[in-house]
Amino acid sequence: MAFRSRPWCLSIVLLLRCVAGQIYTFDKVPLPEPRSLHTLYAFYVFSHQDAPERTLGQPMMRFHNLMFSATSPEDAEKARGYTGVQLSILPYRSFWKLILPDKFCSNTEDVQAGRASEANKLLTQKPLGSSDDDVNL
Incomplete structure (x- = not known):
């Protein structure tokens, strides 16, 4: 009986070893x-x-149950002007190629030039006509 349970235990250990994730x-x-x-x-x-x-x-990533909760009147007041918070995932090696530290938020001129689809969103430095998927964003 003990001999038969060893392969089962070994397979559990191997399965646990292969699955990894972070929260x-x-x-x-x-x-x-x-x-x-x-x-x-x-x-x-x-x-x-x-x-x-x-x-x-x-590989996959999932965002769920994201919500804002004000913990003070100052936080509540600060949040009044928000239309949203943008959360982005991008490769570390591409960060400074895609994001300019002095211009990372789009404006109406960027929308008119075709560099962005909306104003006040993350502006990435990618070839015109390419999608976020094309640059792994």
Whole structure:
């Protein structure tokens, strides 16, 4: 009986070894100033071709239950002018190629020139006509 349970235990250990993930909790993260850029967390995601175990499927990321809660009257007042908070994921090696530190927020001129689809959104330095998917954003 003990001999038969060993392969089962070994397979559980191997399965647990292959599955990995990280969770980042935005609990009590202060609301940033409007039209500001904040890097909150760096983590690694394997591409499907570089993954140690490709049979588990494509790498994925999920955001859920994101909501704003004011903890003070100042926070509530600050949030009144917000239309939203943009959360983006992009490759670390591409960060400074895609984001200019002195112009990272689009304006109406960027929309008119075709560099952005909306004003007041993250502005990335990508070839005209390319999508966010094309630059792994």
